[in-house]
Amino acid sequence: MKDVRILHGELSPGNAMTAFSAAHPEAGGIVSFVGKVRPDRDVEELELKHYAPLTLKGMEDLADATLARWPLEGVLLHHRTGAMRPGDPIVLVAAAARHRRDAFEAADFAMDHLKSDAWFWKREKRAGEWHWIDPRAEDHADLRRWGK
Amino acid sequence: MAVKLVFLGKLADLAGAPEKDVAGPLDWHGLVAALPGPLGDALKSEKVKLAVNGTILADKIALAAADGDEVALLPPVSGG
Numbered sequence: 001m002k003d004v005r006i007l008h009g010e011l012s013p014g015n016a017m018t019a020f021s022a023a024h025p026e027a028g029g030i031v032s033f034v035g036k037v038r039p040d041r042d043v044e045e046l047e048l049k050h051y052a053p054l055t056l057k058g059m060e061d062l063a064d065a066t067l068a069r070w071p072l073e074g075v076l077l078h079h080r081t082g083a084m085r086p087g088d089p090i091v092l093v094a095a096a097a098r099h100r101r102d103a104f105e106a107a108d109f110a111m112d113h114l115k116s117d118a119w120f121w122k123r124e125k126r127a128g129e130w131h132w133i134d135p136r137a138e139d140h141a142d143l144r145r146w147g148k
Numbered sequence: 149m150a151v152k153l154v155f156l157g158k159l160a161d162l163a164g165a166p167e168k169d170v171a172g173p174l175d176w177h178g179l180v181a182a183l184p185g186p187l188g189d190a191l192k193s194e195k196v197k198l199a200v201n202g203t204i205l206a207d208k209i210a211l212a213a214a215d216g217d218e219v220a221l222l223p224p225v226s227g228g
Binding site for chain 2: 049051053054057114115116117118119120121122123132133134135136139
């Protein structure tokens with residue numbers, strides 16, 4: 001079962017994980033990852049844009065690919081869009097499985113793909129000016145771990 | 149009715165607006181003609197993809213949009 005959402009408001013990892021855990025009583029373990037707006041350099045604000053016809057569909061396809069690759073009870077992908085500040089949670093990925101190894105690997109796989117493949121455009125405000133963020137080579141290198 | 153162009157990421161800055169309506173039908177040459185300057189140059193970059201009504205075109209030169217269609221110009225994603 002997949003739980004895929006684009007959030008226009010606040011992301012509350014604690015509440016989402018409580019609900020995800022309750023939805024998967026058969027799971028022997030759940031691995032979760034919370035990505036936050038990194039407080040570095042002089043970033044005052046971060047804004048994520050998405051394109052509704054592509055972004056949610058792409059995330060649902062990723063959830064399906066994750067479910068097809070590991071024996072999971074469920075997978076959760078929640079991603080924020082809009083304006084955020086350093087320290088704010090921006091993404092939550094979770095995988096519930098009978099056995100922990102599957103959950104660890106599935107969450108890692110889903111996060112690597114979200115970081116490089118998902119349809120989001122990001123800009124940062126530094127010293128009052130907005131700058132678009134280009135893709136990072138490291139993110140694409142991370143994808144190759146999974147045979148892409 | 150018209151073809152709605154949607155500009156994502158930095159392309160919206162180059163366009164000066166997130167959207168623009170152009171007369172349909174619209175093919176690749178019509179799109180290039182409708183977007184002169186830096187935006188047109190960006191459009192020709194192989195890194196910029198096109199989607200029509202939410203479906204990515206494998207070959208953007210094959211664009212064939214009619215009135216009522218939405219054509220999105222997609223620069224490389226920054227990642228989530």
